[in-house]
Amino acid sequence: MRTLLFLLRKEFLQIFRNKLILRLIFVMPVFQLLLLPYAANYEMKNILLSVVDHDHSEYSRKMVDKITASGYFKLVNVSQTYDDALKLIEKDKADLILEIPQNFEKDLIREDQTMVMISANAINGQTAGLAVSYSNSIIRDFINDISAEWIQQPRLNPQPLIEVTSSNWFNPQMNYKYFIVPGVLALLVTLVGFILTSLNIVKEKEAGTIEQLNVTPIKKYQFILGKLIPFWILGMVVLSIGFLVSFLFYGIFPAGSLVVGFLFAGIYLIALLGFGLLTSTFAESQQQAMFVAYFFMMIFVLLGGLFAPIENMPDWAKYLTYINPVGYLIDAMRMLILKGSSFWDLRMHFLIVLGFAVLFNTLAILNYKKTT
Amino acid sequence: MTQKEIVIKTNKLTKKFGDFIAANEITFEVYKGEIFGFLGANGAGKTTAMKMLIGISKPSYGYAQIAGYDVYKETELIKKNIGYMSQKFSLYEDLTIKENIHLFGGIYGLSEEQIKTKREALIDKLDLHSQADKLVASLPLGWKQKLAFSIAIVHKPKIIFLDEPTGGVDPITRRQFWDMIYEAAANGITVFVTTHYMDEAEYCNRVSIMVDGVIQAIDSPDGLKRKYNAQSMEEVFLMLARGAKRGE
Numbered sequence: 001m002r003t004l005l006f007l008l009r010k011e012f013l014q015i016f017r018n019k020l021i022l023r024l025i026f027v028m029p030v031f032q033l034l035l036l037p038y039a040a041n042y043e044m045k046n047i048l049l050s051v052v053d054h055d056h057s058e059y060s061r062k063m064v065d066k067i068t069a070s071g072y073f074k075l076v077n078v079s080q081t082y083d084d085a086l087k088l089i090e091k092d093k094a095d096l097i098l099e100i101p102q103n104f105e106k107d108l109i110r111e112d113q114t115m116v117m118i119s120a121n122a123i124n125g126q127t128a129g130l131a132v133s134y135s136n137s138i139i140r141d142f143i144n145d146i147s148a149e150w151i152q153q154p155r156l157n158p159q160p161l162i163e164v165t166s167s168n169w170f171n172p173q174m175n176y177k178y179f180i181v182p183g184v185l186a187l188l189v190t191l192v193g194f195i196l197t198s199l200n201i202v203k204e205k206e207a208g209t210i211e212q213l214n215v216t217p218i219k220k221y222q223f224i225l226g227k228l229i230p231f232w233i234l235g236m237v238v239l240s241i242g243f244l245v246s247f248l249f250y251g252i253f254p255a256g257s258l259v260v261g262f263l264f265a266g267i268y269l270i271a272l273l274g275f276g277l278l279t280s281t282f283a284e285s286q287q288q289a290m291f292v293a294y295f296f297m298m299i300f301v302l303l304g305g306l307f308a309p310i311e312n313m314p315d316w317a318k319y320l321t322y323i324n325p326v327g328y329l330i331d332a333m334r335m336l337i338l339k340g341s342s343f344w345d346l347r348m349h350f351l352i353v354l355g356f357a358v359l360f361n362t363l364a365i366l367n368y369k370k371t372t
Numbered sequence: 373m374t375q376k377e378i379v380i381k382t383n384k385l386t387k388k389f390g391d392f393i394a395a396n397e398i399t400f401e402v403y404k405g406e407i408f409g410f411l412g413a414n415g416a417g418k419t420t421a422m423k424m425l426i427g428i429s430k431p432s433y434g435y436a437q438i439a440g441y442d443v444y445k446e447t448e449l450i451k452k453n454i455g456y457m458s459q460k461f462s463l464y465e466d467l468t469i470k471e472n473i474h475l476f477g478g479i480y481g482l483s484e485e486q487i488k489t490k491r492e493a494l495i496d497k498l499d500l501h502s503q504a505d506k507l508v509a510s511l512p513l514g515w516k517q518k519l520a521f522s523i524a525i526v527h528k529p530k531i532i533f534l535d536e537p538t539g540g541v542d543p544i545t546r547r548q549f550w551d552m553i554y555e556a557a558a559n560g561i562t563v564f565v566t567t568h569y570m571d572e573a574e575y576c577n578r579v580s581i582m583v584d585g586v587i588q589a590i591d592s593p594d595g596l597k598r599k600y601n602a603q604s605m606e607e608v609f610l611m612l613a614r615g616a617k618r619g620e
Contacts, residue, residue, distance in 0.1 A: 002478070002481075003478065003479055003481075005478075006474070006475055006478030006479055007475075007479075009474075009475075010464070010467065010471070010475045013467060013471060014464070014466050014467065017466050017467075017507075018466070207462070207464075207465065208458060208460035208461070208462040209462050209463070209464055211428065211458060211460075211462060212456070212458070212462035212463075213479075214428050215426050215427070215428055215451055215454070215456040215533075216451055216476070216479045216480065217448055217451045217452045217479070217480070217481070218479055219448075370428065370447075371427065371428055371429065371430055371447060372423075372428065372429050372430070
């Protein structure tokens with residue numbers, strides 16, 4: 001126990017002496033929380049629209065007006081032919097082409113059906129998908145308006161209309177920041193817990209100090225706790241700063257219990273510290289450790305649902321996310337902060353992360369050897 | 373000889389890495405209070421052998437007892453009773469001199485009071501008063517080595533293992549370093565030292581010369597010189613090491 005105190009003292013002295021890391025620990029949460037939610041924004045504005053109108057009717061004009069009035073689209077051009085419009089897409093001057101056929105108005109009224117074509121530049125599939133679905137829903141709205149107008153007319157078959165209204169629970173304004181901030185908090189905790197820990201231990205390998213410690217009577221558990229406790233505390237400090245920043249700048253205060261949030265992050269950190277320790281037992285140099293850490297961070301974060309929702313992933317990727325600890329933290333943070341989930345609601349998350357903690361730390365302890 | 377207390381005893385101690393036999397059935401004894409030089413060319417297996425003796429590398433087979441403890445089963449007890457300083461400088465560069473002394477004193481179980489006494493004595497002896505609160509990184513190599521040695525014996529170990537302690541150090545500092553080694557030996561600490569400076573070999577009570585993982589000769593420097601009819605240890609060393617197939 002006394003030896004552990006000596007080791008902790010040493011570790012904190014070193015952490016506080018490393019000014020760059022120390023500053024990063026405080027600056028990183030602020031920067032990431034201020035930048036990422038603004039930069040990584042999926043709301044689409046100013047989709048460049050090119051219209052090819054072969055009908056030139058009142059209705060075709062009304063439809064285009066309705067689309068541009070939505071605020072998502074910007075009409076950049078009205079072309080004579082589809083080929084002309086396509087050239088604009090090739091030059092990247094338009095994102096979306098709306099082609100309205102001849103007799104659009106006539107068919108709509110007489111035949112009760114007509115067709116329009118939407119072509120999107122799908123180099124960025126995400127933008128294209130959103131642009132198409134936005135325009136689809138606006139056109140559907142438009143048709144409904146027309147039908148409502150004509151439904152009074154006896155010659156049109158009365159058509160039952162089902163209007164779908166939606167309300168967005170847990171994030172009523174569909175504010176993207178509310179979605180991304182809890183994820184960024186999870187990312188921060190992961191960075192400190194995983195990368196800093198593994199680099200720190202490998203640094204001792206490089207300097208030869210770990211060999212010096214290995215010939216002393218320090219017990220394995222003392223060495224490991226001496227490393228894990230300081231970084232656990234650092235991780236919790238970063239999380240606290242993160243919560244504070246998201247409250248001050250975004251007014252986001254967890255709808256659920258803050259205690260549950262810290263408890264969950266605390267267990268999660270133990271898991272990630274164990275993973276960092278495990279990494280350090282394999283890596284011989286900080287360079288190796290950095291690359292291994294980067295490899296896992298990329299996969300963890302991309303598959304963790306921070307930017308792309310896990311629900312949209314193909315099945316094989318969904319299975320991968322089951323073994324991704326970061327995914328559980330991001331999910332739990334969102335549930336806790338946005339939905340106000342309780343400890344009981346999150347019990348499965350707790351159990352799984354606890355499992356990760358036991359697994360990683362057991363492997364790390366088995367693999368960390370004072371004797372080769 | 374029979375009166376002497378044995379503190380290191382090995383019998384056919386061997387370490388294999390796959391097919392490669394780094395240390396091949398080495399057998400020797402070291403007596404209490406002597407300075408034992410463990411010589412050999414680069415790659416001869418000195419460091420491998422030493423790592424087995426200090427309990428951070430498991431022997432493939434063979435037997436060794438350090439300060440009365442078994443290298444297989446009692447490594448933790450061995451570690452309590454030895455000090456170790458490697459060719460690679462291994463104090464914490466981002467801690468001050470005082471903090472390093474405090475840390476290692478604490479690890480070896482000294483009380484705060486003992487640490488304080490030791491610390492003052494050590495800083496006095498090395499004349500490091502003006503540097504005591506500076507980071508170790510800012511010290512010249514020679515001072516670092518002297519400091520590392522002093523810290524390695526801060527807990528009064530039975531044996532101190534030194535792995536090429538004077539590598540890269542100037543002749544004056546080397547001389548001072550050897551004064552410190554003599555002083556430690558006079559205080560009853562057995563010194564086990566590897567080196568490839570042959571003038572240093574002359575300072576040892578007894579030396580062994582390792583060639584390709586095997587101990588080729590073991591005796592006092594004078595005894596070896598007589599046996600091989602040589603003027604200096606350097607000559608003896610060249611005679612024995614010339615046949616080496618390993619190393620640079």
